[in-house]
Amino acid sequence: MDEAAFQARAEALAANVADQEWVDLSPGSALLVPDWLRPGEDLALMQSLFTRLSWEQPSIRMFGRSHPIPRRHAFVADPGITYRWSGLAQVGQPWPVELFRIRQRLAKAGFCFNSVLANHYRGGEDSMGWHADDERELGDHPVIATLSLGEPRRLSFKRRSGEGRLALSLGKGSLLLTSGAVQHHWLHQVAKSRRQLGERVSLTFRMFPS
């Protein structure tokens, strides 16, 4: 889905929701829908995913040393998809029905995905460092949909070259759609927080083109 197709589909989605915010991440763009899930739907989904998915906290090598990632994660995908990043090779788990329904809901809005990386931040000390989701396996236009459950967390962006920073608060039940150019031109992170924070799960839907 190139930038023009992303824009058209995101505009159509935006026209069907009460509240939405366009985020300028030029040359890419992003749409934030604060209340994409119904009230209470997010907690029910989070609780069921805790038992339905097999969560892990692997170690990755950084600067020559091995560190456990500061969060837990689970990768769900159609058969045959393996996600390789930071030296990990994640084979997809099968789709729990609750997650499959979300995927179908996104597909109905024109956003098709065949996998989702779920991240579990147990509290403020859990985080995700600066990165972009631009692995070659995700194709030329790595559109990502992020659905947030539980505690709101700040997602920060910084431009890869030159000036430009921005942060969004991703609250429970919110949906963030980012176009492919966002991954090519910006980095993002979920920084640690010194505040006492509750649990959050982010569901980052991705498409591995065949």
Ligand SMILES: O=C(O)CCC(=O)C(=O)O
């Ligand atoms: O938790 C988030 O909102 C960000 C997750 C993320 O960047 C990722 O899974 O690649």
Ligand SMILES: [Fe+2]
């Ligand atoms: Fe990411």
